[in-house]
Amino acid sequence: MTAVSARAAGPADLRERPGVAVRLEGLTRRYGSVVALDGLDLEISGGEFVALLGPSGCGKTTALRAIAGFDRPDGGRVLVDGRDVTNVPANKRDMGMVFQAYSLFPNLTVAENVAFGLRVRRRAKPERARRAAELLELVGLADRAGRYPHQLSGGQQQRVALARALAVAPQVLLLDEPLSALDAQVRVQLREEIRRIQLELGITTVFVTHDQSEALSVADRVGVLRAGRLEQIAGPDELYERPATAFVAEFVGTMNRLPATLTGGEVELLGVRRAVAGAAPPSGPVVALVRPESLLVEAAQAGGGRVITRTFSGASTRLLVALPDGTEVRVDVASAASQDLTPGTAVTVRPAERPVLVAPAEPD
Numbered sequence: 188m189t190a191v192s193a194r195a196a197g198p199a200d201l202r203e204r205p206g207v208a209v210r211l212e213g214l215t216r217r218y219g220s221v222v223a224l225d226g227l228d229l230e231i232s233g234g235e236f237v238a239l240l241g242p243s244g245c246g247k248t249t250a251l252r253a254i255a256g257f258d259r260p261d262g263g264r265v266l267v268d269g270r271d272v273t274n275v276p277a278n279k280r281d282m283g284m285v286f287q288a289y290s291l292f293p294n295l296t297v298a299e300n301v302a303f304g305l306r307v308r309r310r311a312k313p314e315r316a317r318r319a320a321e322l323l324e325l326v327g328l329a330d331r332a333g334r335y336p337h338q339l340s341g342g343q344q345q346r347v348a349l350a351r352a353l354a355v356a357p358q359v360l361l362l363d364e365p366l367s368a369l370d371a372q373v374r375v376q377l378r379e380e381i382r383r384i385q386l387e388l389g390i391t392t393v394f395v396t397h398d399q400s401e402a403l404s405v406a407d408r409v410g411v412l413r414a415g416r417l418e419q420i421a422g423p424d425e426l427y428e429r430p431a432t433a434f435v436a437e438f439v440g441t442m443n444r445l446p447a448t449l450t451g452g453e454v455e456l457l458g459v460r461r462a463v464a465g466a467a468p469p470s471g472p473v474v475a476l477v478r479p480e481s482l483l484v485e486a487a488q489a490g491g492g493r494v495i496t497r498t499f500s501g502a503s504t505r506l507l508v509a510l511p512d513g514t515e516v517r518v519d520v521a522s523a524a525s526q527d528l529t530p531g532t533a534v535t536v537r538p539a540e541r542p543v544l545v546a547p548a549e550p551d
Contacts, residue, residue: 206233207267209231211228211229212264214227214228223249225414234391236382237408237409239412241397247395248364248395253265256272259274281357283353284362285361286364289345291347291348298332300347301318305355322353326384327346327380340373341370341373342373346380359392364396365381367397378405381394399438408422409422409439429464430544433474433544445477449469452467454473464544475545481538483518484518484535485535487533493509493532497528497529504525504528505518
């Protein structure tokens with residue numbers, strides 16, 4: 188155990204600690220016939236905020252539990268700051284973990300909950316009180332120190348859980364779906380707060396979520412998992428704009444699937460030709476993957492498509508358009524330019540001038 192982890196530390200101490208790197212090497216984990224992790228490799232830089240995203244059963248929570256030491260992999264290694272901790276018990280890994288359920292002690296005050304880990308480590312009472320006060324100030328709950336969990340809202344309870352995880356000055360902060368039990372507005376507020384605290388402390392953080400917007404809004408990089416393997420890990424912008432695979436493209440954000448034809452390295456769809464993004468499959472029928480904001484729509488005299496629904500969302504409006512072949516596409520347009528595009532309006536739709544990602548056509 189390092190010298191820093193051998194003593195408790197408050198926010199001031201945490202700011203002086205450089206974030207540690209975390210590396211997963213070929214992690215495998217099976218539960219009977221179910222493969223949860225299938226040779227997972229992942230590198231996280233010191234101080235980085237990485238979100239793990241993927242469908243249910245993809246292995247993201249198993250990976251987090253392997254880092255924490257709550258689940259021992261069948262194969263591979265977990266390294267923290269270059270040290271192999273694969274067989275180190277969870278209570279000796281110097282990790283802080285926040286779960287979906289707040290797991291606060293109902294009979295302890297907010298301050299006592301935050302200081303609980305320090306009490307277990309036999310820190311002196313004045314030190315515990317000082318650390319708890321510092322951390323409650325950090326999460327904006329200094330005035331709630333003497334209250335009990337049942338006297339707090341869900342968002343406040345999760346802030347207390349975050350402060351408690353940070354109280355023992357962990358090398359790595361692990362967040363397992365910490366916001367999924369909260370309502371939408373509180374989720375947005377708290378995820379911004381978590382990001383602010385993470386940046387202020389510089390602590391290496393791994394955040395597991397099934398919410399795409401959550402992952403894209405807070406993380407330095409987002410890793411998309413599928414069947415226990417990492418499909419792609421990249422910054423939010425790159426992941427959204429340049430997905431490496433069709434799976435990532437369709438999982439992250441809304442994606443239209445349009446019948447198209449690949450000829451001479453270009454894809455033909457909606458009556459126009461566009462360059463292909465990434466590696467092109469063999470010529471012939473393909474499926475073009477196009478985001479709603481990458482389609483252009485305008486009113487037409489006749490023919491083309493027809494607007495089915497119009498959904499206003501502030502600055503942008505989403506149109507659901509039925510094309511002549513029966514395909515339905517979603518198109519995002521500026522609300523100010525969509526006033527005349529009401530349901531029933533005849534329209535033409537075409538892709539914007541940018542490369543198009545394609546996938547092999549599905550067999551009939």
